[in-house]
Amino acid sequence: MTAPNVVFIVADDLGFSDPGCYGGELRTPALDRLAAEGVRLSQFYTGARCTPSRASLLTGLHPQQVGLGILTNDDRPRGYPGTLAEDCVTMAEILGEGGYTTGAVGKWHLAADVRRANRAWPLRRGFDHYFGTLSGCGSYYDPPTLTRGESNAESDALDPAFFYTDAITDEAVDFLASRAGARPRRPFFLYVAYTAPHWPLHAPDEAEIAAYDGVFDDGWDALRTRRLERMHEAGVLGPEAGLSEADPARPAWSEAKHRAWQLRRMQVYAAQVGRMDRGIGRIVSALEDAVALDDTLVVFLSDNGASPEELPLGPLERFRSRTDILRLRTRGGSPVAIGNEPSVSPGAEDTFQSYGRAWANLSNTPFRRYKRWVHEGGICAPCVVRWRSGGIAEGRVIDAPFQLIDVLPTVLHATGAPYPAERKGRPIPPAEGRSMLPALRGDEVPESSLYWEHTGNAAVRRGRWKLVREHGRPWELYDLAADRSELRDLAADRRGPAAELAAELAADWEAWARRVGLIPWEVTLGIYEERGLDEVEAAG
Numbered sequence: 001m002t003a004p005n006v007v008f009i010v011a012d013d014l015g016f017s018d019p020g021c022y023g024g025e026l027r028t029p030a031l032d033r034l035a036a037e038g039v040r041l042s043q044f045y046t047g048a049r050c051t052p053s054r055a056s057l058l059t060g061l062h063p064q065q066v067g068l069g070i071l072t073n074d075d076r077p078r079g080y081p082g083t084l085a086e087d088c089v090t091m092a093e094i095l096g097e098g099g100y101t102t103g104a105v106g107k108w109h110l111a112a113d114v115r116r117a118n119r120a121w122p123l124r125r126g127f128d129h130y131f132g133t134l135s136g137c138g139s140y141y142d143p144p145t146l147t148r149g150e151s152n153a154e155s156d157a158l159d160p161a162f163f164y165t166d167a168i169t170d171e172a173v174d175f176l177a178s179r180a181g182a183r184p185r186r187p188f189f190l191y192v193a194y195t196a197p198h199w200p201l202h203a204p205d206e207a208e209i210a211a212y213d214g215v216f217d218d219g220w221d222a223l224r225t226r227r228l229e230r231m232h233e234a235g236v237l238g239p240e241a242g243l244s245e246a247d248p249a250r251p252a253w254s255e256a257k258h259r260a261w262q263l264r265r266m267q268v269y270a271a272q273v274g275r276m277d278r279g280i281g282r283i284v285s286a287l288e289d290a291v292a293l294d295d296t297l298v299v300f301l302s303d304n305g306a307s308p309e310e311l312p313l314g315p316l317e318r319f320r321s322r323t324d325i326l327r328l329r330t331r332g333g334s335p336v337a338i339g340n341e342p343s344v345s346p347g348a349e350d351t352f353q354s355y356g357r358a359w360a361n362l363s364n365t366p367f368r369r370y371k372r373w374v375h376e377g378g379i380c381a382p383c384v385v386r387w388r389s390g391g392i393a394e395g396r397v398i399d400a401p402f403q404l405i406d407v408l409p410t411v412l413h414a415t416g417a418p419y420p421a422e423r424k425g426r427p428i429p430p431a432e433g434r435s436m437l438p439a440l441r442g443d444e445v446p447e448s449s450l451y452w453e454h455t456g457n458a459a460v461r462r463g464r465w466k467l468v469r470e471h472g473r474p475w476e477l478y479d480l481a482a483d484r485s486e487l488r489d490l491a492a493d494r495r496g497p498a499a500e501l502a503a504e505l506a507a508d509w510e511a512w513a514r515r516v517g518l519i520p521w522e523v524t525l526g527i528y529e530e531r532g533l534d535e536v537e538a539a540g
């Protein structure tokens with residue numbers, strides 16, 4: 001068998017149960033097709049936020065090991081550098097060495113400096129080709145830091161028809177079409193990182209928003225219940241997954257104000273996902289046209305759980321000055337209405353809103369918490385894998401737990417590429433994860449411990465047990481085999497066998513934290529305090 005092509009498709013802040021094939025109301029026919037011809041994972045874990053997740057995906061290491069524990073802020077000398085380390089390899093570097101053509105399209109978010117080309121930019125990290133945004137997010141109509149190769153390409157957006165989701169798709173399709181005709185033929189690695197459905201709520205076609213009229217009218221409470229029923233029916237979750245309590249920090253739907261605006265927010269979010277799904281459909285068609293679909297390992301995933309962030313984050317002036325993600329005017333010169341103001345209907349270029357906490361609570365059904373936390377709602381993501389000639393089971397749900405560090409070993413397993421011992425003469429850490437392929441082919445796999453930390457929120461999972469805490473709070477212990485949604489804290493009883501297990505797992509987590517060079521959140525908070533910054537306001 002020849003080495004397969006590899007295509008990653010990444011969504012940004014898409015909740016676990018949003019896609020149709022995971023039980024959501026959102027229409028995702030292209031993704032559903034990949035799921036029907038491949039597998040869905042029911043326990044695939046990411047990091048808690050964009051930057052750490054992308055770092056793990058591309059390097060096979062924990063984000064703390066590669067300088068990206070939080071975001072792309074340079075917090076040296078005491079904090080993380082916030083830029084991709086030199087002593088690690090990316091998937092593109094490994095596959096490029098093995099004869100692959102490599103391309104990255106879309107969001108990068110792994111470099112502290114997004115203005116001047118540097119060693120953390122895509123072309124210097126193994127990609128032959130790059131088009132996309134280097135920063136965390138921004139307008140879909142006029143994206144800041146849009147870059148082709150290493151040159152600013154923001155003027156691409158002067159075309160009135162420009163829309164970032166479509167531009168990402170167009171570039172990915174062009175890449176595939178040109179590789180298909182190239183001789184001699186080389187396998188390719190294409191990394192497609194959409195920014196959808198990360199805020200701002202931008203959707204260019206009113207018909208796509210109107211297509212969701214009525215779909216969400218019963219509100220987040222009723223829809224959470226129905227989603228979980230569909231997830232049980234589809235086998236994406238078993239009966240051990242109960243519905244978490246409604247987040248007390250958001251109103252019941254029956255008491256929600258500005259309901260028309262609330263519905264509009266969710267409909268625009270759904271339309272954003274629809275645009276992305278259409279792009280995924282075009283990418284799959286391009287692979288078919290190149291007669292390469294069945295010989296391509298296609299991995300779709302979201303980088304973290306749905307986001308509860310309300311806009312603006314922190315005082316507006318600081319939000320403006322600290323981030324390079326904001327346009328104050330449209331391309332036509334009109335002011336942009338920044339923030340979640342109910343009198344403004346989101347979707348167009350002169351708006352800048354997010355869908356907010358209550359809808360994110362629906363997106364993460366049935367779990368607790370959100371992006372930034374490491375309870376299930378923050379780190380459990382939809383993940384679909386298709387590779388027909390690789391013998392991956394078709395249409396099945398795979399229940400074995402995996403996390404982002406396992407993707408790189410999976411690709412190495414599939415392609416036969418070796419993991420190097422060094423980069424540019426410097427030793428690098430061994431890959432942390434293990435191949436998912438045996439499990440994706442339907443075999444039983446042994447248990448392996450998984451670890452997380454982000455802004456002090458921490459967790460370790462060993463088999464059915466998960467120890468998890470919010471920063472500054474005591475550890476909680478859950479039996480995920482009986483209680484997937486983390487509803488019954490077994491560590492609440494501070495004595496007995498559960499307490500012993502909790503202590504053992506806590507010690508395991510501490511040892512991991514030391515090994516990966518974790519910088520305690522208190523240290524970073526101290527740095528921000530000295531600089532007069534709120535925690536983390538920048539986008540991610």
Ligand SMILES: [Ca+2]
Pocket residue numbers: 012013049050198303304540
């Ligand atoms: Ca994200």
